[in-house]
Amino acid sequence: MNNKLTDEQVKHVAKLASLTLSESDVEKYRNQLSEILEFVSKLRAIDTSKTIATNQTTGLINVFREDEIDESRILTQEQALANAPDSYNGFFKIPAVLE
Numbered sequence: 001m002n003n004k005l006t007d008e009q010v011k012h013v014a015k016l017a018s019l020t021l022s023e024s025d026v027e028k029y030r031n032q033l034s035e036i037l038e039f040v041s042k043l044r045a046i047d048t049s050k051t052i053a054t055n056q057t058t059g060l061i062n063v064f065r066e067d068e069i070d071e072s073r074i075l076t077q078e079q080a081l082a083n084a085p086d087s088y089n090g091f092f093k094i095p096a097v098l099e
Helices: 007-016 023-044 077-081
Strands: none
């Protein structure tokens, strides 16, 4: 299968990706993208009809637990602000980040 891209196709893809390419870039990416398409073409030729779909390769399973409140980790507002360099009306006060 001939997957050799044209310069126009590479420029079109670059335009879709909002990229500006020099002529040397077009040549370089034309070759690279053509090689990728050739590889994908080889992958498509492989018979995977008897292959079981895999969505987990490590054998591990997710273990979910209910969220639990740990009373020992709850801070009062005063405790949370105790080491704050500056606070105002019970909130952290920080320098403005917008001009």
